[in-house]
Amino acid sequence: DAGVIQSPRHEVTEMGQEVTLRCKPISGHNSLFWYRQTMMRGLELLIYFNNNVPIDDSGMPEDRFSAKMPNASFSTLKIQPSEPRDSAVYFCASSRRNEKLFFGSGTQLSVL
Amino acid sequence: DQQVKQNSPSLSVQEGRISILNCDYTNSMFDYFLWYKKYPAEGPTFLISISSIKDKNEDGRFTVFLNKSAKHLSLHIVPSQPGDSAVYFCAASDLNFGNEKLTFGTGTRLTIIP
Numbered sequence: 001d002a003g004v005i006q007s008p009r010h011e012v013t014e015m016g017q018e019v020t021l022r023c024k025p026i027s028g029h030n031s032l033f034w035y036r037q038t039m040m041r042g043l044e045l046l047i048y049f050n051n052n053v054p055i056d057d058s059g060m061p062e063d064r065f066s067a068k069m070p071n072a073s074f075s076t077l078k079i080q081p082s083e084p085r086d087s088a089v090y091f092c093a094s095s096r097r098n099e100k101l102f103f104g105s106g107t108q109l110s111v112l
Numbered sequence: 113d114q115q116v117k118q119n120s121p122s123l124s125v126q127e128g129r130i131s132i133l134n135c136d137y138t139n140s141m142f143d144y145f146l147w148y149k150k151y152p153a154e155g156p157t158f159l160i161s162i163s164s165i166k167d168k169n170e171d172g173r174f175t176v177f178l179n180k181s182a183k184h185l186s187l188h189i190v191p192s193q194p195g196d197s198a199v200y201f202c203a204a205s206d207l208n209f210g211n212e213k214l215t216f217g218t219g220t221r222l223t224i225i226p
Contacts, residue, residue, distance in 0.1 A: 056213060101158070103157070
């Protein structure tokens with residue numbers, strides 16, 4: 001099993017640009033999570049999906065953030081427009097219902 | 113509002129000695145607790161968990177203790193090995209939601225000194 005696959009690994013962009021982060025969950029997992037890691041707040045849950053349906057997006061910081069899961073094998077997290085304070089590591093994780101989470105390697109985002 | 117707190121950002125322990133990482137939580141609805149380990153440039157990986165019906169769970173060199181009255185849990189690693197150097201995240205959930213909504217702490221960076 002290839003695990004959770006995230007792309008890109010690193011993203012450097014300028015303030016105001018659109019950023020799209022991608023995630024391929026583990027096949028057979030029906031829950032998908034987007035987390036953001038910062039020094040101050042640790043790992044924050046942004047949004048999670050069950051069977052491709054968004055269940056809880058209360059962690060999405062602003063309307064500039066949006067996430068989609070068009071099918072069971074793909075999800076995106078989009079930031080438009082991006083700001084320097086969005087700089088962080090963004091993790092995608094997947095799981096079977098009520099089982100432990102498997103994380104991807106993360107996307108290191110730097111907004112200049 | 114941090115519902116899961118790891119008050120020690122870093123910890124250094126001599127190889128072979130015991131490492132103790134601490135975690136406190138404020139939400140009394142939490143009833144399932146986990147520890148994740150993270151190496152640089154990798155995602156967190158599951159280490160060990162404990163349900164609120166227990167006060168101890170052991171897996172090899174790793175033991176997690178839960179004190180519900182104090183809303184405190186700890187991870188003991190004994191003996192500590194150089195490969196244990198990593199960032200450790202404490203996480204908690206309300207089983208009413210299953211494992212699906214995990215709340216994480218800010219992490220503790222453990223360094224094992226050879």
